[in-house]
Amino acid sequence: MDSFKPILLMVHVAVAAIAFGVSLAPSGTLKRARALGWDAFKAAATDFKRRDGMAAIAGFLILITGLGLILMAPGGFRGVGPAYHAALGLVLIMNVIGGFVTRPTASKLVAAAEARDDAAATAGIKRAAMGAGILQLLWTVTLVLMFLHRFGQ
Numbered sequence: 001m002d003s004f005k006p007i008l009l010m011v012h013v014a015v016a017a018i019a020f021g022v023s024l025a026p027s028g029t030l031k032r033a034r035a036l037g038w039d040a041f042k043a044a045a046t047d048f049k050r051r052d053g054m055a056a057i058a059g060f061l062i063l064i065t066g067l068g069l070i071l072m073a074p075g076g077f078r079g080v081g082p083a084y085h086a087a088l089g090l091v092l093i094m095n096v097i098g099g100f101v102t103r104p105t106a107s108k109l110v111a112a113a114e115a116r117d118d119a120a121a122t123a124g125i126k127r128a129a130m131g132a133g134i135l136q137l138l139w140t141v142t143l144v145l146m147f148l149h150r151f152g153q
Contacts, residue, residue: 032044112124
């Protein structure tokens with residue numbers, strides 16, 4: 001079982017990097033595409049929706065691999081420090097935000113592009129920026145917690 005832990009850790013870090021990377025700067029891309037016209041905006045909104053789907057899958061995998069790593073630790077949940085518990089809680093919150101903010105926003109942006117609805121597009125871009133900003137903040141805090149746990153002992 002101990003030989004599986006490094007592999008699980010690599011998968012955990014890799015999917016975290018994917019989730020972090022695909023969620024970077026959606027509002028800037030959407031704003032620039034909107035300025036270029038509806039066809040460009042539709043392509044950007046569709047790309048945002050696709051990237052959000054990848055982030056959702058990665059977020060789920062982060063949760064599962066994180067739980068696996070905790071359960072493999074000596075003592076399980078009792079054996080890991082408070083940084084792990086806080087990070088796990090933040091990952092749960094990020095998954096909820098993804099499901100209730102960014103996923104619906106991505107779909108609304110594609111619909112706004114198809115309908116050529118400027119008001120809905122503007123509102124969607126703002127909501128995407130808000131969701132991305134919150135998620136990036138939570139990612140940063142989670143990363144700091146993991147470094148504190150790893151190197152603070």
